[in-house]
Amino acid sequence: MVPPRLVGPYRIVSTLGKGGIGTVFRASDRRTGDEVALKLLSTGPALEPAAAKRMAREFETLARLAHPNVVRVFDAGVHRGYPYLVMELVEGLDLRSYLEIDLEPSARRAMPEPAVQVQSEDSEVAPALPRFDLGALLEEADTGFYEAPTGNHALADYARSADESDTDDGSTSSEGTVSPPRRHELFSPFEDEDEPSRPLLAATPYTRELNRPERIGRLKDALLQICEALGYIHSHGLVHRDLKPGNILVDEDRHVRLMDFGLAKFLAEETSVTVRGKVVGTYRYMAPEQALAEHVDGRADLYALGVMIYELLAGRPPYDAKTPVDLWQQILEREPQPLFSLNPHADEDLARIAHKLLRKDPDDRYQTAEEVFEQLISG
Numbered sequence: 001m002v003p004p005r006l007v008g009p010y011r012i013v014s015t016l017g018k019g020g021i022g023t024v025f026r027a028s029d030r031r032t033g034d035e036v037a038l039k040l041l042s043t044g045p046a047l048e049p050a051a052a053k054r055m056a057r058e059f060e061t062l063a064r065l066a067h068p069n070v071v072r073v074f075d076a077g078v079h080r081g082y083p084y085l086v087m088e089l090v091e092g093l094d095l096r097s098y099l100e101i102d103l104e105p106s107a108r109r110a111m112p113e114p115a116v117q118v119q120s121e122d123s124e125v126a127p128a129l130p131r132f133d134l135g136a137l138l139e140e141a142d143t144g145f146y147e148a149p150t151g152n153h154a155l156a157d158y159a160r161s162a163d164e165s166d167t168d169d170g171s172t173s174s175e176g177t178v179s180p181p182r183r184h185e186l187f188s189p190f191e192d193e194d195e196p197s198r199p200l201l202a203a204t205p206y207t208r209e210l211n212r213p214e215r216i217g218r219l220k221d222a223l224l225q226i227c228e229a230l231g232y233i234h235s236h237g238l239v240h241r242d243l244k245p246g247n248i249l250v251d252e253d254r255h256v257r258l259m260d261f262g263l264a265k266f267l268a269e270e271t272s273v274t275v276r277g278k279v280v281g282t283y284r285y286m287a288p289e290q291a292l293a294e295h296v297d298g299r300a301d302l303y304a305l306g307v308m309i310y311e312l313l314a315g316r317p318p319y320d321a322k323t324p325v326d327l328w329q330q331i332l333e334r335e336p337q338p339l340f341s342l343n344p345h346a347d348e349d350l351a352r353i354a355h356k357l358l359r360k361d362p363d364d365r366y367q368t369a370e371e372v373f374e375q376l377i378s379g
């Protein structure tokens with residue numbers, strides 16, 4: 001799509017990125033000269049004029065919200081049948097990229113050379129910081145270590161990783177002292193359901209990178225801010241419904257802002273939304289009750305928070321499947337693989353919090369964002 005030059009009173013400056021439901025532009029308010037981010041929901045067919053207006057009006061309710069950890073919504077309107085939203089422009093990175101920066105030189109020696117530099121249309125957005133390609137590592141890991149959560153294949157993979165004899169401090173153990181775990185050590189249910197058990201597995205360069213204290217510190221700090229934002233929007237009767245790392249922006253002062261809250265609901269109500277075959281409210285982060293299109297409350301966002309914590313700790317999401325139907329089924333029926341079986345030295349508090357947030361029944365999760373906040377600070 002050729003970007004429009006003007007959208008309402010806004011002049012389009014450049015494209016910040018494309019998401020599943022539209023495109024976000026850097027734009028300038030012609031009345032004030034202020035720079036803003038403008039999200040044009042343009043993927044599906046144009047809406048009926050009445051529906052587009054109704055949606056734009058609904059967006060205006062978001063403009064009443066003001067919290068330091070929630071992206072400000074300034075304005076909304078309709079451009080040629082497509083609703084748009086005008087937001088505060090955040091110069092920063094999404095949560096996943098933010099956690100990948102600042103790799104320690106000692107850790108970097110264990111990593112492949114960075115494959116990709118940050119791509120950005122605007123040099124201000126990309127930090128001049130060292131980066132590595134965690135995605136490439138993940139792919140690498142996917143070819144073996146992370147395959148198949150159950151069965152002999154998985155056992156063989158873990159045995160191989162133990163043979164590699166990486167120890168936590170980066171040294172190499174002479175005789176491969178970590179013996180291959182027995183199957184029940186890897187996949188047995190937790191003895192205490194709140195305390196994931198830690199199998200005796202060796203760390204790998206990949207998991208060492210995931211567990212880097214500086215990275216975990218960043219993650220915890222960001223999570224506290226996300227909890228503050230969620231507490232605020234829940235107290236206003238809103239549910240985000242599409243919480244994921246891509247909807248969390250972090251600026252250079254480590255200030256976290258949540259965005260896109262409420263959009264999934266408005267879209268689902270106004271359109272029979274499957275955008276490019278994908279149900280709005282990304283399946284991967286969807287709570288079972290949301291996947292079943294049941295009534296959801298803030299606890300569905302807390303489930304999504306659990307998915308995020310799990311994948312940022314384990315390097316892979318709790319559920320993964322080739323088709324949406326399989327993913328849907330896993331979300332409803334399967335227990336997540338114990339996090340320590342993927343990353344044996346993962347932060348214990350975060351692993352415990354993630355598993356509790358991933359409970360199928362909302363009553364079994366932490367009940368509020370405040371409760372999660374307390375857990376994060378008390379450890």
Ligand SMILES: Nc1ncnc2c1ncn2[C@@H]1O[C@H](COP(=O)(O)OP(=O)(O)OP(=O)(O)O)[C@@H](O)[C@H]1O
Nearest residue numbers: 016017018019020021024037087088089090246247
């Ligand atoms: N307020 C903002 N300030 C700066 N950049 C933004 C802002 N809102 C979105 N972006 C950037 O624009 C890009 C597209 O965002 P968008 O929310 O459309 O996509 P997404 O979150 O990847 O996907 P989805 O539509 O499925 O939520 C992202 O790279 C995002 O970081």
